[in-house]
Amino acid sequence: MLDRLTMGNIIRLAILGSGNGTNAQQISEYFAGRDDVEVACIIYNKKDAFIAQRARNLGIEGHYFGWKDFYQSSAVLDYLRQREVDWVILAGFLWLVPEAILEAYPNRVINIHPALLPKYGGKGMYGHHVHEAVVEHGEKESGITIHIVDNRYDCGTMLFQAKCEVASDDTPDTLAAKIHLLEKEYFPRVIDETIHRQQ
Ligand code: GAR
Secondary structure, three states: OHHHHHOOOOEEEEEEEOOOOHHHHHHHHHHOOOOOEEEEEEEEOOOOOHHHHHHHHHOOOEEEOOHHHHHOOOHHHHHHHHOOOOEEEEOOOOOOOOHHHHHHOOOOEEEEEOOOOOOOOOOOOOHHHHHHHHHHOOOOEEEEEEEEOOOOOOOOOEEEEEEEEOOOOOOHHHHHHHHHHHHHHHHHHHHHHHHHHOO
16 A cells, blocks of 8 residues: 555545435545545445435446345455555445455445444444434434444444534434534544555
8 A cells, every 4th residue: 555655646435325425425525636535436236326416426436236246246346446446435335345345455444323333333223213213212412433344234443433412302303414514524534534544
């Protein structure tokens, strides 16, 4: 990696998502115009996900891969290698990352989770389901967790957490809005710091 940087090459990110793609857009805009980091591609696993449109709007190569591509072939890994990707960023990606990708990118897959892990994590705990559970349990605070990905849902070395208050009149929707603000403020910056720390 050091060789690539000293040779003037840039750190290339792949963003993986399944839904709206607000984080993918924020990360892409944060790094746009930088000469040391580039979003090389946006990969999505739902054909009609809005993240695909965002990739087009951003002028970033978007690519759909289905279940078989992820779990029954080397298609995704081949693509990451072909795009010379250095780091894989999960931004609302709702499947487990296949072992082969984790092995090819050891400690180089980063995820964001919209709660204070280890609370409200695990299979089925994603997006709005998380905020519904947090409000339902009467939590006084929630937040975001950014962590290195391993082969379990929402586990792996923690990199960063930020908190927000859950007010008594918060609904899952208003809480989601607070969490999105935290994601916007911190996720791109934590990625930036992490990928430079580990070169
Ligand atoms: C984000 O809030 C992200 O934290 C969450 O999905 C949302 C995706 O939104 N991720 C998880 O729940 C992972 N377990 P986006 O597609 O608009 O970025």
